[in-house]
Amino acid sequence: MNASRSLYNDAVEMASYAPLFVNTNDRTWNPDAIVFDSSKVYGTPSYWMQHFFRESNGATLLDSSLRSNPANSLIASAITWKDADSRKHLRIKVVNFGSNNVTLQISVDGLEVNSLQSLGSTKVVLTSGNPKDENSFQTPNKIVPIKSQLDEVGDEMDVVVSPHSLTSIDLLINSNPIRTMGSNSVDVSFY
Template sequence: MASYAPLFVNSNDRRWNPDAIVFNSFQVYGTPSYWVQRFFTESSGATLLNATLQKDSSNSLVASAITWKNSEDGQTYIRIKVVNFGSNSVNLQISVDGLDPNSVKLSGSTKITLTSANPMDENSFKEPKKVAPIQTLLEDAQEMSVLLLPHSFTSFDLLKESVSLRITEDDSSLVSSI
C-alpha cells in the first residue's frame, strides 16, 4: 500500500509543496515524487527477498529486491530497486543468486531509470517530462554490469519463468514456487 498527500494541487492555488500531480484548467503533469510513488504502487502484493549490496561498490547506494505479479500482464517479476543518492556515477555488478538455472527469461526484462542532471529539477507545464522514467530492455538479466547515474532511482524488472525459487534461511533450504 502506498499513499501520498496532498496528491493534487491546482497550479493557481499552490499552498503546499511538494504535491504529486499538478493541474490547471487544461493541463496536468506528475512531479518527480509522483513517479517515485508509481515505482512502489505498481508492485503491491510483493514478497521481499534477501538482497546483499557489496560494501566495496559505494556508500551512496541503497537497494532492495522483491518478487511481484504484474496485474496487467499476469507475469511474475523480480524487481531490484537501487537508489544512487551520491553525486557520482557508480558501476555496479548485479547477480541473482538462489534461483534455479534459466529461471529468468532471456527477453522481457527491463530497466527503468528516474534521474535528472540537477537533483532540484522539477516538471512543469512547459516540460512535463523533464524528470520522468526512461525504460530500456535488458540484454542479459542473469549477470548485469550497470552504470547508475548520480541522484538516480533505477528499477530492474526481471521476467521470471514459472519455476522454483530457493531461499536460504539459517543454514536450511526452503523451496517455494513463485
C-alpha cells in the first residue's frame, strides 16, 4: 500500500463527539464517550481516542507514505503542531488493526541534522488485549492511554506498534528544524 498526502494547513475551530454523555440507567446505544450514574463517571475508549486529536487545531498535515505488506493492517499520518509552551512537535499517529505487533520503520526527511530531541519525545498507546473490551465502573481504567518516553529518537527509527492499537509518537523538534534552503517541507515514510 502506498498512500501520500500533500502538505496543507487545516484550522479546526471546534470539535465535538456525539453523543457525549450517557446515564448508565438509560443506555440505548454504545457510541457514547462518557458514562455516568449518580456518583461515578468513566471515559470510554472512544473518549480516550479523542485525546489523540486534541492538538490538531492549526496543525500542518505532512507528506507521508506508508508501505505495508498485506499481513500488516496499518494506517498512519503525520502532523507538526506546537504545544502550550510553543515547542514544536512532529506527531505520527498509527492505527494497527491487526492482531500482531508490527515494527514500524520511520524515516523523516526535511529536518536539519539532529533536530529531533530524545528528551521530551514520547509514545502514547491506547490498546487492549481484546478489541471488544470496554471500561466500566468496576474497571474505569481498563483501556486508557499509556505514555512512555522514547529512548532513541532520530531521522531513522524503529517503533513497535501493539496489536489493536492507536499509537501517537510525539517527537520534540529543536526550535529551527525545517531547512531554509530548497524544500520547506518534511516528509515522513513508514515501512
